[in-house]
Amino acid sequence: MAISVKIMHRPAPETTSYLRAALSGMALTFKHMVNPVKITQQYPEEQTELHPRWRGTHVMETHADGRTKCVACGLCPTVCPANCIRLVGGEDEQGNRYPIVYEIDEFRCIFCGMCQEVCPVEAIHVGRHFENAEYTRDRFIYDLDRLMEQDHPSTLLWDPSDPSSE
């Protein structure tokens, strides 16, 4: 077995210089002090541009007349690995299925985006959004109305111009 040993040849005491090193350090810090380019991002005013495939809290798409696009097929609660979607489906007079209860527990959600991937009618989406602060824990269970109200952009699961994400 070979072993690598890092040997540092320390300078002899007579060859070192505290003063010169200190002065060059002072010059370096002064250069940074007067440098107007700062790396701090002024967060609420300056927003980071989110990646197109960023996965945040969900958005439920609606039809033009305000009805939800969801047809209560039950695929998303089935595929959800965190088991955070609760769906009770119903059927109206014309035989169209619609969700009576549709709740997502955003605490349990792991934002994998599989609900969006599996949805046959492109109703549920994960959104490009991360400012989720609330004052109470029960506000994190998003019901159907809340999901339909979300107006942030939804995630592009793949870039249309680059479908194989290269």
Next chain:
Amino acid sequence: MVVKNVTIFTVVLLVVAYTTLAERRVSAWIQDRRGPNRVGPFGLLQPIADGIKNFVKEETLPATASRFFFVLAPILVLVPALVTFAVIPIAAPLPTPVGVVDMIVADVPIGILYVLALSSLAVFGIVLGGWASNNKYAFLGGLRASAQMVSYEVALGLSLIAVLMLSGNVTLPHIVAQQQLGMWYAFPLSLAFILFVISAFAETNRLPFDMPEAESELITGYHTEYSAMKFSAFMIGEFGHMVTASALMATLFLGGWDIPFWTGDNAFWLDGQLVQGFTANGDVILATPTWWKTLLTFGSFSIKTSFFIVFFIWVRWTLPRFRYDQVMALGWKVMLPTSLAYVMLIGGTILFLEEIGMRWGEGYGYGLSLTAVSGAATFAFMFLLDRGRTITGAAAQRAQVVEIKTITQPLTAGNPASMAESATAGD
């Protein structure tokens, strides 16, 4: 009088508060950050927010602490730091309806002795804080503080001796007047200036001498157990020391409130008269104090003091902390002998110059001769200090060669001795 004293005290407290902000902003700039800029315009209300936070926070009192001394310690740190400012003149005399008022809280005849007495009082607060906390880290911090501050007090006092010998008086207004008549003491007493700055860093417990705090070794040293307003009192005390030390350095070595290259602002008391200077044949020129001269000289004083405050902060965020033995070696083996030798040198030079008939303030011959002597002494001091005799360490990056060596010796898991042996053998 009362109005003046209250005003000066308020201004000093405000400056101390804004020094905390300056520390945070400048450190941020040095690290390419922006620093606190949320509270008020440019973060100018941040010190007030900090103050409110510290007032409403919970005060903790360790169960095993010695209660009386625990409460006494922050007061003992805070008060001397602020009271020292009383003998520093901040501007030219101001004419008022009740007569010409000196811009100084207390023009006591003992001047610098008062400063020295009070600045050594501060160590009691730190030692008491460390001891009363009944915490080993706090205690170690207090011990370090006492040893360090006592050591550097010596060099501080000895570097002041040179100033006192040159000015011939201990009151600070007189020292300022002497500098107005001749030149700023930073030039004729350059080595005393350097020694004083180094000692001031040690006295105020600022990096690179912040042994008593030393976060990485002692948590935060003597104020480990303090919280809320008592901790804040320690911080205000530290920053107050810093402001006072800056004002003192400006006064002693950079001419105080003197505006350079202009004699119109000069004013000092001589036999009950406010004198601006002397004519060639020794007659006095009376000074005419005006309010705008007071303002201008106060501006000059503020700029010099701010320079030193920023310098303190700049050094803090540049230099790493010394090891404790290095601090002690620097104090006793370098600072003390150097300042002693320098006192001898300056004393001898002054004696010689007086003997050959030169006078301070009559032309620049006297000052320039002293400048030459001090410059030579400073160069010798730097030359000797700069050879790694006192402080060694990670100072010479370029000379440091890293070599990666591969050892093909078979090593077994249960034989760490052979690994250590080969490592040392290769070293």
